[in-house]
Amino acid sequence: MxxxxxxxxxxxxxGMFQRQSIDASTWEELEDALLKADFxxxxxxxxxxxxxxxxxxxxxSDPKDLQRMLREGMEERLSRFDTTLKLSDRPAxxxxxxxxxxxxxxxxxxxxxxxxxxxxxxxxxxADTFRAAAVEQVATWAERAGAAVVRPQNHGQDPxxxxxxxxxxxxxxxxxxxxxxxxxxxxxxxGLMDELTKIRRVIEKQVPIAEVLLVLxxxxxxxxxxxxxxxxxHAGVTGLVLTKLDGSAKAGFVLAVQERTGIPIKLVGQGEGxxxxxxxxxxxxxxNLVG
Numbered sequence: 001m002x003x004x005x006x007x008x009x010x011x012x013x014x015g016m017f018q019r020q021s022i023d024a025s026t027w028e029e030l031e032d033a034l035l036k037a038d039f040x041x042x043x044x045x046x047x048x049x050x051x052x053x054x055x056x057x058x059x060x061s062d063p064k065d066l067q068r069m070l071r072e073g074m075e076e077r078l079s080r081f082d083t084t085l086k087l088s089d090r091p092a093x094x095x096x097x098x099x100x101x102x103x104x105x106x107x108x109x110x111x112x113x114x115x116x117x118x119x120x121x122x123x124x125x126x127a128d129t130f131r132a133a134a135v136e137q138v139a140t141w142a143e144r145a146g147a148a149v150v151r152p153q154n155h156g157q158d159p160x161x162x163x164x165x166x167x168x169x170x171x172x173x174x175x176x177x178x179x180x181x182x183x184x185x186x187x188x189x190x191g192l193m194d195e196l197t198k199i200r201r202v203i204e205k206q207v208p209i210a211e212v213l214l215v216l217x218x219x220x221x222x223x224x225x226x227x228x229x230x231x232x233x234h235a236g237v238t239g240l241v242l243t244k245l246d247g248s249a250k251a252g253f254v255l256a257v258q259e260r261t262g263i264p265i266k267l268v269g270q271g272e273g274x275x276x277x278x279x280x281x282x283x284x285x286x287x288n289l290v291g
Contacts, residue, residue, distance in 0.1 A: 009037040009251050013290060017067040022055060026063065038221040039252030043259055047073065071290035077255055078282035081264035085239070085279070087120075089210050091170040093178045093203055096241075097196065097231050098215035100184035102224065103243035105134060107215050107269060108179055109141025110277035111241075114267075115177050117275075122147040123173070125166030125180040127159040127199065138181050144274050148175065159183065159195060160202040167206045193234040200236065211238050213266065218245040221253045225260065232261055239266035241277075251289050 012033040016026060027048065034044040047070075054069050055061075087094070096111075098104045105128075112122045124142045128134035129152045142149035150166040163180050170178045180203070182196060203209055214237045217224050231237060240257060245268050258265060265280045 009033055010289060012036075013067070013070075017063045019063050021061040022063055022066055026066070027052065030066075034252055037252035038250045038256065040222060040256045040260070043252070043256045067290060071286050074255065074290060075282050075286035078258065078286060081258050081262075083239075083264045083266055083280045083282065085266050086210050087115075087177060089208055091167065091175055091178045091207060092210040093167065093180065093207055095180050095182060095196075095199065095203070095209055095212045095235075096215060097182050097212060097235050097237070098184055099224075099227050099231075102184075102215045102217040102220075102228075103269065104184060104215045105137045105141060105181065106272075107241055107243055107267075107277065108138055108181055109145050110269060110274055111213075111267065112142060112145035112147040112179060113274045114277050116146050120177050121173075121175045122177045122179060123166055123170050123175045124149045125163050125178065126151050127162040127166070128181045128183045129155075129157050129159050129162060130183050134181065134183075141274075147179075148173075160199045163199050164202050164206065167203060171206075193230060196231075196235050209236075211266070212236050213239050213241050214263070215241045215243060216257065218242045218250045218253055221250050222256070225253075225257055232263065237261075237263055239264055241265075241267040241269070242280075243269040245270050254285065 016029055031044055031048050034047060050073060051066060051069055055066060096104060096108055108124060112124060115122050124138055124147050126135040126138045126149060135151055139149045139151060150162065150169050152162050166178055166180060182199060183192060185192065200209060212235055214228055214231050216228055240263055242254065242265055254265060267277055268280050269277045
């Protein structure tokens with residue numbers, strides 16, 4: 001039995017735009033491709049309606065015009081949100097939240113490396129104290145990234161006190177950026193959100209929180225967002241980090257998640273290596289997606 005080729009939005013669009021003219025099948029295929037790429041029904045309908053109106057207005061039947069309009073429309077939609085990381089405070093404190101399994105710990109390591117490459121000193125607070133493995137994992141990634149790490153002083157130490165000690169470390173050593181790891185799951189959702197609220201309260205008595213970044217696994221798409229909505233409601237999220245954005249199969253999720261949450265994507269991870277995390281640039285993303 002032949003192996004199925006994974007769906008690629010850029011591949012599907014490329015074939016469509018190489019045709020001679022825009023016809024009824026073009027619109028059907030475009031809608032199908034956007035849905036397969038996890039744009040979601042509402043965004044897909046909106047994008048297609050917008051493109052139909054532009055094609056009618058400019059009276060064109062050239063698929064190359066449609067390609068340009070789609071690219072420009074995507075870039076415009078993605079650019080409605082400010083993707084800049086706000087890290088001007090000293091120390092700038094970044095709280096990283098998200099459900100277990102989305103790549104939160106590896107993202108923290110990659111983010112520390114990303115900041116280090118840009119000349120920033122970083123300390124990571126291992127405040128996911130409910131899982132011993134989490135402390136070891138984040139410490140390993142900190143070492144790879146060349147960042148300092150503040151671990152719990154004893155097993156099961158209160159996460160807020162680890163956050164407190166991490167900020168004390170940064171203030172004492174002049175460290176520019178503090179990244180705080182947090183638990184992704186407790187016995188109850190309310191318990192987890194209470195814990196995050198407590199961490200925030202303790203930190204804000206010392207310094208302002210610069211960013212609260214929610215990590216989402218792009219491959220889980222809309223389902224992953226549903227799992228993370230409690231964080232959006234309760235954690236004061238200021239930016240999204242999308243991990244595992246390796247192909248274009250779920251590329252539509254990038255647009256859909258910003259429009260659905262009203263929260264900008266600030267970082268994207270596109271591989272497993274420590275250098276595979278970058279800032280999010282709408283122009284580049286739209287260009288790579290649509291061609």
